[in-house]
Amino acid sequence: MKGKVIKAGLFGSPLDKSLSPELFGIFGRLAGTAISYELRDVPRSHLRGAIDGARLNGWAGFNVTLPYKQEVCALLSQADPAAKAAGAVNAVRFGRTGLEGNNTDAHALREIFCERGMDPAGRAAAVYGAGGAAGAAGWALGRSRASSVVFYARNTQAAGALAARLGDCFPGTAFSTAPFEGPAAGDIFVNATPLGMYTPGRPPCAPGADSFCFDMAYAPGGTEFGAAAEKAGATVVDGLELLVWQAVLALKFWSGLPTGDIVKFKQEALALLRSEKGF
Template sequence: MEKLYGVIGDPISQSMSPSMHNAAFSNLGLTAKYMAFHVTPDRLPAAIEGIRGLGIAGLNVTIPHKVSIMTLLDEIDPLAKKIGAVNTIVNEFGKLIGYNTDGAGYVTSLKEAIPKKRIQDQSILLIGAGGAARAIYFTLIDEGVEKVDIANRTKETARQLIHSRNSSSSLAMDLSEAESVVDSYDIIINTTSIGMYPSLDHTPIHLGHIKENTIVSDIIYNPIETKWLRVAKSFGAKTLNGVDMFVFQGALSFEKWTGIYPNIDVMRNVVLNKLGGVN
């Protein structure tokens, strides 16, 4: 019997997850199908009951449901509970369990980008303090990274995120303060939507005096290369876009559903082909 998986969100028509996951199922010869389901916030409780009723084996959750869905699930993984958001649901015989693979997906992509360095030894600046920043921040701290600072348009929001993890080694700052100290970081990560449409010509902070070979990362994957990453390259930085974060978080969801870690190259190539570019 074919197992059914999917992603829920509002909007959802732009999602690349069905193409990516269906390619992974096909590559492994699994009898399964992944679909996108448009679920508006007012229909979320009914959609959750539909998962149980239809026996949908697993779901990804995207904007705007990652937080609101938590009260509708039977169990929340401890890390997802700390992050305060769920992006993956596993249906275990009618019991719906929520996980968050966003942070782990990002950190996996970052480790791949610095294979000869220990991530724990890196000095990291996170730009933004929203849901994505929260997932990445908690995961980095759990990985043992001691120096993770947060810059945000509103400094108090960055301070609240640090306080929620009780990290005494992290600093909160506003964006102008971050610009004055970018040369003190090995890795700088943009977790905001600045660089996506309609903000294609904007950058989150200026990088005028970063160190050469700094890793400048953007979790945005469409466009593949934001203006910020192009500017970073011109200053001698090594850049990392959001494609691999998207792929790895999807692969971790896939593993939770099936017990099998999928072929990353198959998934990545599908995403790159749909984006019409190279990583």
């Protein structure tokens, strides 16, 4: 993996809790390659100019986080099926014809399903949120043949549009919506909101011992959702694990390096990140 410096970064706001620079730094050390990764907290009015500037500065690509996943998706000249269906993108590279995007959150979830031996096929899922992260979770669940996915969201219009779009892609999965505070049932619970990371609190659900819980947020010491799920005996995947997996896929997307060369460092990178940051 040695060679020229791989330049990349993250666009979003706020970014004060992002661990991406540390994570890509760890990948660089383990792989013996130079990775320059910058945080770009920019207002919406400056977003396009900042992206153009990144291209001129030789970036291979960039990550996108809230609140720009859907906005940047609309700027793509090429998008993978997950980004198209979710209407959101979180890994972009500078291609010959323009911006090319990939929803690495969606693919990371699929990798975790396989890695953890968890098959969503025929299972009911409750996803909290209606933004880009919720779209990624919905796509991964539909692609994995979940029986049903309910989006519990405060933005009912966005949730309805997302459910309709994913329902067209995966007719074998029943997509629907419900009020955020409504009673949730299911085998799989996903927190695709900022709760636990940028906002205190947790989704109003009660996982059981047989539940599988994904928390797309992360925080030192864990989140309230993760702690409650673990106390109930559920299997829990935290946002840090998802962050590492999507970073693996983003690095492959930008660099063209074989996935295996990066994946072999994944567990060590995750362990180092937990140790260094107190997770």
